Amino acid sequence: MDKHEVLKQLVDMSHYLGDPSRTFAILGEGNTSARIDADTMFVKASGTCLATMGETDFLEVSISRATEILDDMNAGDADVAAALRASLCDPSEKRMPSVETMMHALLYRHYPEYGFIGHTHPVSTNALMCSIHAQEAAMGRLCPDHIVVMGHKSVFVPYVDPGLVLAREVRERVARYVEEEGVLPKAMLLENHGLFSLGATAKAVMNITEMAEKMSKILLGAYSAGGPRFMSGADIRRIDTRPDEKYRQNTLGQEK
Numbered sequence: 001m002d003k004h005e006v007l008k009q010l011v012d013m014s015h016y017l018g019d020p021s022r023t024f025a026i027l028g029e030g031n032t033s034a035r036i037d038a039d040t041m042f043v044k045a046s047g048t049c050l051a052t053m054g055e056t057d058f059l060e061v062s063i064s065r066a067t068e069i070l071d072d073m074n075a076g077d078a079d080v081a082a083a084l085r086a087s088l089c090d091p092s093e094k095r096m097p098s099v100e101t102m103m104h105a106l107l108y109r110h111y112p113e114y115g116f117i118g119h120t121h122p123v124s125t126n127a128l129m130c131s132i133h134a135q136e137a138a139m140g141r142l143c144p145d146h147i148v149v150m151g152h153k154s155v156f157v158p159y160v161d162p163g164l165v166l167a168r169e170v171r172e173r174v175a176r177y178v179e180e181e182g183v184l185p186k187a188m189l190l191e192n193h194g195l196f197s198l199g200a201t202a203k204a205v206m207n208i209t210e211m212a213e214k215m216s217k218i219l220l221g222a223y224s225a226g227g228p229r230f231m232s233g234a235d236i237r238r239i240d241t242r243p244d245e246k247y248r249q250n251t252l253g254q255e256k
């Protein structure tokens with residue numbers, strides 16, 4: 001895909017995720033990005049609004065430069081701001097990339113399969129992420145479609161300071177997930193914060209976000225009906241490995 005096509009798809013995906021009828025994000029909430037090539041990505045400029053952003057509201061950032069600071073254990077807020085500025089491909093750019101740029105960049109850097117990332121604060125998903133059931137809500141699976149679109153398990157991230165500390169936490173938790181599960185996660189659920197949908201395509205990111213929010217609504221209903229009955233590990237593995245379910249993943253535009 002050429003760079004302009006990537007940008008066009010990113011703008012469309014952002015409008016979809018920011019559409020007020022979906023209640024995934026309001027005002028300046030959330031952020032989106034797309035990989036351009038091995039070392040560059042587009043990311044939402046800080047302070048812009050998903051619902052209304054145009055092509056010029058995305059900034060080009062160097063993936064390697066945006067992730068260097070993760071290993072500087074003495075870095076403070078001023079260093080983060082300087083690193084974000086230094087990661088901009090256009091040195092004359094005056095705007096700042098999203099505060100979560102480091103997290104987007106590290107996911108692209110370590111996992112070449114990811115092409116698009118969408119971060120939102122969906123209402124029902126956050127009802128669960130702000131509850132005492134956050135961790136089990138993030139990890140459990142409720143029905144076959146849940147697994148087909150979101151994978152057999154999500155990454156759960158306890159609340160930590162947004163920005164640098166969160167990016168480090170995500171780096172460690174995603175690496176552990178990949179090592180233990182042998183596949184890449186499709187969704188990360190952040191306690192007291194929101195959802196990250198990770199996909200090869202823009203369509204996958206939109207599907208994952210829709211499914212996460214639908215399953216959260218069902219789960220809220222299940223908690224109010226006496227408690228959820230999550231699917232068993234064996235039933236989850238069966239759906240995850242069935243050839244016809246793999247075919248459904250492909251036809252949903254989840255795979256490249």
Ligand SMILES: [Zn+2]
Pocket residue numbers: 029030119120121193194
């Ligand atoms: Zn957020």
